[in-house]
Amino acid sequence: MRVSVFGATGSIGESTFDLLRARPDIQVVALTGGRNVARLAEQARESRAELAVTAYDDCLEPLRAALAGSGTEVAAGTQALIEAASRPADWVMSAIVGAAGLEPGFRALAQGATLALANKESLVTAGPLLMAEAARHGARILPVDSEHSAVFQALVGEDMAAVERVIITASGGPFRTWNKAQLEDATLAQAQTHPNWSMGQRITIDSATLFNKALELIETREYFGIAPDQIEVLVHPQSIIHAMVGFRDGALMAHLGPPDMRHAIGYALNWPERSELPVARLDLAAMGQLTFEAPDPDRFPALRLARQVMDLHGHAGAVFNAAKEVALDEFIAGRLRFLQMAALVDRTIDTLLTDSRLTAPVCTLETVQQMDHLARETARRIAADLT
Numbered sequence: 001m002r003v004s005v006f007g008a009t010g011s012i013g014e015s016t017f018d019l020l021r022a023r024p025d026i027q028v029v030a031l032t033g034g035r036n037v038a039r040l041a042e043q044a045r046e047s048r049a050e051l052a053v054t055a056y057d058d059c060l061e062p063l064r065a066a067l068a069g070s071g072t073e074v075a076a077g078t079q080a081l082i083e084a085a086s087r088p089a090d091w092v093m094s095a096i097v098g099a100a101g102l103e104p105g106f107r108a109l110a111q112g113a114t115l116a117l118a119n120k121e122s123l124v125t126a127g128p129l130l131m132a133e134a135a136r137h138g139a140r141i142l143p144v145d146s147e148h149s150a151v152f153q154a155l156v157g158e159d160m161a162a163v164e165r166v167i168i169t170a171s172g173g174p175f176r177t178w179n180k181a182q183l184e185d186a187t188l189a190q191a192q193t194h195p196n197w198s199m200g201q202r203i204t205i206d207s208a209t210l211f212n213k214a215l216e217l218i219e220t221r222e223y224f225g226i227a228p229d230q231i232e233v234l235v236h237p238q239s240i241i242h243a244m245v246g247f248r249d250g251a252l253m254a255h256l257g258p259p260d261m262r263h264a265i266g267y268a269l270n271w272p273e274r275s276e277l278p279v280a281r282l283d284l285a286a287m288g289q290l291t292f293e294a295p296d297p298d299r300f301p302a303l304r305l306a307r308q309v310m311d312l313h314g315h316a317g318a319v320f321n322a323a324k325e326v327a328l329d330e331f332i333a334g335r336l337r338f339l340q341m342a343a344l345v346d347r348t349i350d351t352l353l354t355d356s357r358l359t360a361p362v363c364t365l366e367t368v369q370q371m372d373h374l375a376r377e378t379a380r381r382i383a384a385d386l387t
């Protein structure tokens with residue numbers, strides 16, 4: 001099997017790489033990364049990758065130097081990433097963070113590869129297009145988000161017509177029990193410490209605001225094609241149950257596992273079979289109890305915003321995601337406070353409500369990228385007002 005990994009040097013990328021190590025039958029085609037050139041080169045040497053690509057032009061020379069004599073080709077820049085996705089491969093991991101992961105995923109589908117999709121932003125910004133592209137080329141998209149992999153697994157052998165509801169769980173993040181006054185003062189250091197999962201910085205902060213769960217609500221709708229009012233979010237602080245599917249006879253099928261992304265990645269890698277995976281086995285007796293709470297829309301407005309976005313359809317997902325990415329940049333840079341992130345996303349959507357393109361159906365990648373661009377400009381302008 002020929003495999004490429006986009007975002008190989010990130011959290012999902014490293015977990016994927018870890019699983020590939022145990023599979024000598026796999027030929028690594030392309031590995032991509034950002035500024036972590038030394039790690040990308042190490043991975044490329046170890047896996048004898050055909051091609052290593054950095055997203056940044058100024059990283060090309062250091063990457064070339066680090067891979068001198070290795071036999072691995074090197075390239076840099078956005079176009080090189082897209083070309084790398086066109087290299088024939090059977091299975092492609094999409095684990096770049098943010099909207100930058102969208103186009104490589106499209107290219108991978110266009111060449112018929114199975115797309116293991118960790119980059120949830122692809123479905124949030126261009127869900128209908130991505131699903132149509134997969135159908136057009138007879139390509140498969142396999143979910144690599146713990147909740148969506150859980151739903152996917154709970155649905156094996158089931159009829160979608162018998163599905164009444166889907167419940168995705170949320171840990172509640174580091175601020176689950178904090179009141180609004182405390183949230184006002186939440187710091188970057190606090191927001192980037194997740195109680196259960198070890199993940200990249202951006203998704204970790206998105207878990208603290210519940211923007212991650214907001215993206216996942218939309219991701220659920222796009223991937224499984226079910227109505228927003230059939231999708232629920234349940235706070236479950238232990239992160240052991242990842243999702244549940246409720247059927248019309250009242251049965252709930254739950255998926256349980258330790259908070260380790262190698263399960264969802266490995267499931268997608270081995271699909272449609274199951275093979276042994278190096279994840280911890282649960283000892284439920286030792287754990288004692290699993291608890292559940294309803295999410296609080298007042299302290300965590302991200303979920304309400306996601307529901308608004310689902311009602312709007314069209315390019316609202318692209319606007320939502322882009323505004324959220326700008327809000328995150330501003331928070332990381334110390335220019336926005338924690339609660340201002342949701343306020344900025346809210347105001348960006350509000351501002352663009354009068355633009356007819358917001359609700360126009362998503363037909364091409366270009367319009368998605370245009371709306372993404374417009375939303376970023378708008379959000380930056382509003383952010384300058386807020387600070």
Ligand code: NAD
Nearest residue numbers: 007009010011012033034055096097100118119120199200
């Ligand atoms: P990360 O920040 O750890 O890694 C991101 C990777 O993308 C790195 O290889 C980085 O070099 C590369 N990258 C960053 N910006 C880029 C750009 N502009 N162009 C090209 N490459 C770029 O992120 P992560 O936590 O591994 O998350 C990756 C994706 O998977 C995200 O969409 C995230 O929402 C999703 N996801 C992650 C987890 C998790 O446990 N980490 C779980 C579910 C879903």
Ligand code: MG
Nearest residue numbers: 145146147216
């Ligand atoms: Mg998730």
